[in-house]
Amino acid sequence: MTERPRMQVTATVLESSDAQALAAFYVRLLGWKVVQDEPHWVRLDREDGGAALSFQTEPSYVRPTWPVTEGAQQMMAHLDINVDDLDAAGAHAEAAGATLADYQPQDDVRVYLDPAGHPFCLYL
Numbered sequence: 001m002t003e004r005p006r007m008q009v010t011a012t013v014l015e016s017s018d019a020q021a022l023a024a025f026y027v028r029l030l031g032w033k034v035v036q037d038e039p040h041w042v043r044l045d046r047e048d049g050g051a052a053l054s055f056q057t058e059p060s061y062v063r064p065t066w067p068v069t070e071g072a073q074q075m076m077a078h079l080d081i082n083v084d085d086l087d088a089a090g091a092h093a094e095a096a097g098a099t100l101a102d103y104q105p106q107d108d109v110r111v112y113l114d115p116a117g118h119p120f121c122l123y124l
Contacts, residue, residue, distance in 0.1 A: 011043065011052040012077070016116035019055040025115050026053055028096035030081075063117035067103045079120040086110055089122045 016022040023042035027034065032053065036043035040057035062073040083089035090110050094100065098112040101119060105111070109123040 009051055011054045012079070013054045013056055014114075014116070014118055015056050015058040015061055016118075017057065017059065017061045018116075019057040022114065022116050023053075023055045025097045026055075029093060029098065029114075061116070064119070066101050066111065066113060066117075066119045067105075078118065081120060081122050083122045083124065086122060086124060093122065 014022060019040055019042050020037070023034065023037075023044060026032065026044055030044070030046075030053075032044040032046055034042060035045045035052075036054075041054065043052055043054045045052045064073045064076070068074050081089075086108070090100065090112070093112050097115050098120075101111040101113055103111065109121050111119050111121055113119055
């Protein structure tokens, strides 16, 4: 095998039927700054310079199901968000536009759905 070239993951990309609307939700949720805003693409950056979140409009986007349901669109990835207080963070997530998922697999984790249906976890 040859020497590995430099590679750096710079962003996670979430698809939806409306990149601008989904990015606006994550701005409200996380407080990150919009650094790129195009008709079908939005990028948010963290203040600390860590990996970014990007959003891409996909006209054929199908909302995933949670929990996974056989024969239905499955999630391809989810975000884990560390918090100090699950109740306060959950209230904030709901005020930003998230929905608490019906299925909660753990006591110290809360699964929410963003407006496009992507699950994300708030955890201690």
